[in-house]
Amino acid sequence: MADRTLMHMTAARLRDAIARREVSAREVAEAALAQVEALDARVHAFNQVTPDLALAAAERIDRMVAAGEDLPPLAGVPAGIKDNMNLLGTRTTCSSRILENYESVYTCTAVQRLLDAGALPIGKCNMDEFAFGSSTENSAFGPTRNPWDLERVPGGSSGGSAAAVAARMATVSLGSDTGGSIRQPGALTGTVAVKPTYGRVSRYGLVAFASSLDQIGPFARTVEDAALVLQAIAGKDPMDATSVDEPVSDYIAALDAGVAGLRVGVVTDMLELEGCAGEVRASVERAAKAFADLGADVGEVELPMSRHGLSAYYIIGPAEASSNLARFDGIRYGYRVPDAEDVLDLCMRSRAEGFGTETIRRVMLGTYALSAGYYDAYYGQAQKTRTLIMREFAEAFERFDVLLTPTSPTVAFKIGEKASDPLAMYLSDVYTIPLNLAGLPGISVPAGLCEESGLPIGVQIAARHFDESTMFRAAAALEGALGLDMTPPLVRET
Amino acid sequence: MAITEAEVRHVAMLARLALTDEQVQHLARELSSILGHIDEIKALDLAGVEPTAHAFPVRNVMRPDEVRPGLPRDLALANAPEARDGAFVIPRIVGAEEGA
Numbered sequence: 001m002a003d004r005t006l007m008h009m010t011a012a013r014l015r016d017a018i019a020r021r022e023v024s025a026r027e028v029a030e031a032a033l034a035q036v037e038a039l040d041a042r043v044h045a046f047n048q049v050t051p052d053l054a055l056a057a058a059e060r061i062d063r064m065v066a067a068g069e070d071l072p073p074l075a076g077v078p079a080g081i082k083d084n085m086n087l088l089g090t091r092t093t094c095s096s097r098i099l100e101n102y103e104s105v106y107t108c109t110a111v112q113r114l115l116d117a118g119a120l121p122i123g124k125c126n127m128d129e130f131a132f133g134s135s136t137e138n139s140a141f142g143p144t145r146n147p148w149d150l151e152r153v154p155g156g157s158s159g160g161s162a163a164a165v166a167a168r169m170a171t172v173s174l175g176s177d178t179g180g181s182i183r184q185p186g187a188l189t190g191t192v193a194v195k196p197t198y199g200r201v202s203r204y205g206l207v208a209f210a211s212s213l214d215q216i217g218p219f220a221r222t223v224e225d226a227a228l229v230l231q232a233i234a235g236k237d238p239m240d241a242t243s244v245d246e247p248v249s250d251y252i253a254a255l256d257a258g259v260a261g262l263r264v265g266v267v268t269d270m271l272e273l274e275g276c277a278g279e280v281r282a283s284v285e286r287a288a289k290a291f292a293d294l295g296a297d298v299g300e301v302e303l304p305m306s307r308h309g310l311s312a313y314y315i316i317g318p319a320e321a322s323s324n325l326a327r328f329d330g331i332r333y334g335y336r337v338p339d340a341e342d343v344l345d346l347c348m349r350s351r352a353e354g355f356g357t358e359t360i361r362r363v364m365l366g367t368y369a370l371s372a373g374y375y376d377a378y379y380g381q382a383q384k385t386r387t388l389i390m391r392e393f394a395e396a397f398e399r400f401d402v403l404l405t406p407t408s409p410t411v412a413f414k415i416g417e418k419a420s421d422p423l424a425m426y427l428s429d430v431y432t433i434p435l436n437l438a439g440l441p442g443i444s445v446p447a448g449l450c451e452e453s454g455l456p457i458g459v460q461i462a463a464r465h466f467d468e469s470t471m472f473r474a475a476a477a478l479e480g481a482l483g484l485d486m487t488p489p490l491v492r493e494t
Numbered sequence: 495m496a497i498t499e500a501e502v503r504h505v506a507m508l509a510r511l512a513l514t515d516e517q518v519q520h521l522a523r524e525l526s527s528i529l530g531h532i533d534e535i536k537a538l539d540l541a542g543v544e545p546t547a548h549a550f551p552v553r554n555v556m557r558p559d560e561v562r563p564g565l566p567r568d569l570a571l572a573n574a575p576e577a578r579d580g581a582f583v584i585p586r587i588v589g590a591e592e593g594a
Binding site: 244331332334336348351387426 | 497501502504505506508509510511512513517521524525527528529531532533534535536538540543544545546547548549550552555557565569570572573574575576582584585586587
């Protein structure tokens with residue numbers, strides 16, 4: 001009988017317990033698979049569970065233990081992988097009908113690095129189709145449910161990766177973040193969620209959404225675990241020319257440095273935005289006070305251009321997506337209509353039948369924004385807005401070391417609540433989008449539970465390009481000061 | 495900004511999407527609503543501002559031009575809806591009357 005209580009341990013503790021032979025990697029893999037068996041019928045965090053891959057990886061770790069070898073940093077740590085990252089031996093579906101049967105033919109660099117660090121791949125996590133969405137309702141295979149309240153969304157698009165960690169079916173997971181797709185579900189599920197600096201992690205093997213914005217990053221239940229995962233996956237990759245050849249700092253060494261004297265800027269005009277829930281605002285203020293109590297130098301800053309980020313993003317994101325998704329043509333891979341008359345008919349009907357509603361909406365929006373007569377008015381204008389947003393951040397980072405904002409304006413909403421209103425859904429990412437446009441790193445840290453609903457609230461900490469160390473340091477200090485228990489009721493009950 | 499059904503059909507052709515009439519009607523409404531929100535960006539005075547395509551400066555990445563193994567052909571074809579003789583099979587693209 002598998003011991004599912006192992007799934008309450010952090011990645012750092014699991015590895016140490018395996019190294020000390022208190023538990024085997026196989027027992028940890030079995031615990032994770034048992035937790036999936038117990039909960040995933042209700043949560044639906046996974047599109048595909050991979051017991052064979054997990055047990056094989058565990059066996060490798062247990063052989064290393066038996067041989068007395070040094071263990072890698074994530075040895076025996078159960079990991080979920082968003083279903084837009086290729087992993088040999090799994091399908092990579094992007095939660096789309098058009099890729100429903102697509103078998104990975106190579107492994108994504110970030111996933112390979114995670115496995116090289118000793119992680120056990122538990123499965124491929126559900127997502128909004130092609131990462132278009134903020135609720136994981138846009139999956140062709142059905143929504144993921146929030147472990148805190150099964151009637152609510154886990155956020156998105158990396159909702160499966162977030163829910164898997166929140167429900168203790170994986171200890172850590174990988175997501176991808178184009179406009180908030182890691183941080184927003186992190187906030188809504190009470191997990192720690194990181195979007196690294198653009199270029200910090202290779203995108204090779206990640207199915208592209210918007211190539212100038214996409215970045216892979218971790219989910220975990222502690223800041224330390226998130227730092228361990230980023231440490232493992234970060235760094236230059238010859239297979240991704242946009243990955244940056246910048247030394248990877250020792251994130252773990254930075255965690256205990258404290259925040260005395262650290263300059264923390266509270267972004268006040270973001271708190272004033274219409275639609276920001278009172279309790280979300282209160283959580284940011286509570287976090288700011290915690291920083292001040294720890295000796296940080298807390299001040300206020302405004303980022304007025306960032307309010308135009310949402311418009312810029314809903315031009316740039318769909319524009320890049322419409323181009324990236326041109327590869328789904330029904331010819332080389334993916335769904336093909338059986339009765340095409342000619343190549344054009346084959347392409348047009350395979351795409352229309354294979355793509356879901358939101359994917360079609362984004363491709364249409366992007367194609368429109370790039371089309372003759374509208375390019376300058378939309379795409380050109382959005383790119384210039386991006387310049388001003390970057391400039392505004394650069395000025396803010398002259399005065400502050402980190403910036404503090406909400407992660408998302410609301411707690412997790414009900415399944416179906418925003419499904420028919422694309423604009424309302426898009427507003428979910430209003431605080432996360434500016435960092436993608438500027439290429440900056442950001443982390444969502446649990447900052448409280450809503451008094452009325454008991455649902456998690458997250459705050460976002462942003463740092464300078466490639467200064468994830470300071471971001472983690474501030475996040476670890478906040479986590480320690482708040483001392484929250486982020487165990488969902490579902491996990492307590494089972 | 496309102497987008498007409500005729501514009502939706504034009505964009506759908508550019509995007510290679512065979513939409514139903516119902517989808518065209520929905521999209522005309524939805525895209526108009528989304529663009530109505532996004533249009534605020536057109537009013538910003540951005541004269542003289544340089545556009546940004548990439549979050550920070552990157553230079554051309556060079557490497558020696560060496561022969562290295564790529565994706566083997568059987569793997570490249572592994573997910574093909576239809577493959578034959580080491581190639582993707584597609585419907586005829588040259589008219590029958592011009593055929594060989």
